Amino acid sequence: MSSTELPGIATSVAPKVSAVRIAEGEKLRTSVLPGLTLNVRSRPGARPGLEPALFVHGLGGSSQNWSALMPLVDDLVDGEALDLPGFGDSPPPDSGDYSITGHARAVIRHLDASGRGPVHLVGNSLGGAVSTRIAAVRPDLVRTLTLVSPALPELRAQRTAWPTVLVAVPGVAGMFAKMTKDWTAEQRTLGVMSLCYGDPGRVSEEGLRNAVDEMERRLQLPYFWDAMARSARGIVDAYTLGGQHGLWRQAERVLAPTLLVYGGRDQLVSYRMARRAAKAFRGSRLLSLPDAGHVAMMEYPETVATAFRELLDDCSRS
Numbered sequence: 058m059s060s061t062e063l064p065g066i067a068t069s070v071a072p073k074v075s076a077v078r079i080a081e082g083e084k085l086r087t088s089v090l091p092g093l094t095l096n097v098r099s100r101p102g103a104r105p106g107l108e109p110a111l112f113v114h115g116l117g118g119s120s121q122n123w124s125a126l127m128p129l130v131d132d133l134v135d136g137e138a139l140d141l142p143g144f145g146d147s148p149p150p151d152s153g154d155y156s157i158t159g160h161a162r163a164v165i166r167h168l169d170a171s172g173r174g175p176v177h178l179v180g181n182s183l184g185g186a187v188s189t190r191i192a193a194v195r196p197d198l199v200r201t202l203t204l205v206s207p208a209l210p211e212l213r214a215q216r217t218a219w220p221t222v223l224v225a226v227p228g229v230a231g232m233f234a235k236m237t238k239d240w241t242a243e244q245r246t247l248g249v250m251s252l253c254y255g256d257p258g259r260v261s262e263e264g265l266r267n268a269v270d271e272m273e274r275r276l277q278l279p280y281f282w283d284a285m286a287r288s289a290r291g292i293v294d295a296y297t298l299g300g301q302h303g304l305w306r307q308a309e310r311v312l313a314p315t316l317l318v319y320g321g322r323d324q325l326v327s328y329r330m331a332r333r334a335a336k337a338f339r340g341s342r343l344l345s346l347p348d349a350g351h352v353a354m355m356e357y358p359e360t361v362a363t364a365f366r367e368l369l370d371d372c373s374r375s
Contacts, residue, residue: 077146077274078267080124082131085146088139088167095139095167096120096146100127102135108200108369109173110134113164115182115208115352116288117249119145121271122181126354129362133369134177139167141184143284155287157183157295157304161190165198174198177369178313181205181354182325183292186304192315193307201368202338203316205361206326206351209304209334210296242273255322255350308337315341316368318361320349342368 077096079085088095098120110130112123120138127136140147141160150163164187168174178199180188185207192199246268250257260268275281295304315338319331328345335343344364346353354361 077119078121078271080121080128082128083124088170090166090170092151093142093163093166094148095142095163097167098123098138098140100131100136103132107133107135108177110136110177110179111164111168111173112136112138113178113180113184113188114138114141114144115180115184115206116292117144117285118181118184118352119271121145121267122352122355123179125358126362126365129358130365133366137173139164141187141288143280143288149280149284153287155284156291157186157190159291160187160288161194164188164191165195168198175200177201177203177365179203179205179354179365180207182208182351183288185209186292186295189304189308189311192311192313196312199311199313201315201372202311202313203318203365203368204334205318205354206320206323207317207334208292208295208326209308209330211327211330242276243269245276246272252324253351254356255320255346255348256356259356305333305337308334309339311338314368314372316344316364317341318344318346318353318364320351320353320356321345321347322349323351325351 077085082100084099084101086097086099088097112120112127114120114122120140123138127138130136142148142150142163143155150159152159154162160183168176175198178188178192178201180186180203182205185204186209188202188204189207189209192202246265247257250260250268254260298304300306317331317334317338319326319328319334321328331343331345335341344361346357346360349356
């Protein structure tokens with residue numbers, strides 16, 4: 058997965074929609090590469106010279122998913138969070154490739170172009186699968202690896218995860234979009250939160266308002282459902298891929314010190330997978346959060362930040 062794998066073709070241009078939210082202390086910039094444009098959210102380190110970190114969101118998410126965690130670790134790292142192609146404020150890739158490998162290639166190209174590697178790589182859900190692949194095939198780019206509910210293959214997915222799997226079926230996303238065309242942005246947002254949070258009641262009124270605003274913004278994007286469906290299909294395809302390219306086989310090849318974070322109330326990635334992941338990633342450490350759902354970095358950012366801090370502290374001493 059070199060930075061030269063994609064052809065130098067015209068870059069996609071996103072339609073004009075409402076502005077994306079920027080938290081205090083954050084900056085936004087655009088990384089423009091041949092055939093690929095990525096929105097990058099940064100929180101500069103509290104002092105010069107800190108090691109770089111890169112945060113990668115999950116399916117249907119964006120770089121905003123890391124806005125609660127990044128300020129808690131800005132004394133440790135110089136942080137960047139990107140919007141994967143077709144999500145957040147990043148337009149679709151010209152290649153149309155939303156596979157795990159396609160997303161990983163986009164992140165690798167960004168890292169190669171920026172020269173920030175090796176980074177402390179942090180991924181959630183889809184971003185966890187993408188980060189696993191990157192750590193396996195480009196170990197030179199990854200200093201440490203932190204995975205929050207990574208979307209690694211399960212033989213039997215939880216029943217609550219089936220709707221996400223169904224979105225991957227051709228035509229289903231369009232059908233669902235038509236069936237729910239009268240749903241308000243708030244109804245959609247509450248539905249997503251009930252699926253992703255262990256306790257949706259932990260979301261503040263301000264947090265809910267911000268999430269609803271972001272949902273309204275995304276629904277204006279003509280490629281929203283296509284990016285969701287194709288990326289979901291990419292996850293399903295990765296689940297069926299065996300051999301040396303299988304994600305579990307690649308997890309065994311990861312050399313970077315690894316922190317795994319799993320939630321006991323996760324409805325999308327089964328908590329029982331934590332034990333298998335702890336065995337697959339050599340020398341890894343496991344943080345189990347019984348009350349957390351699928352997005353522990355948003356539900357319990359202080360706890361995740363503490364574990365991340367311990368990982369980096371141990372690495373600096375070794």
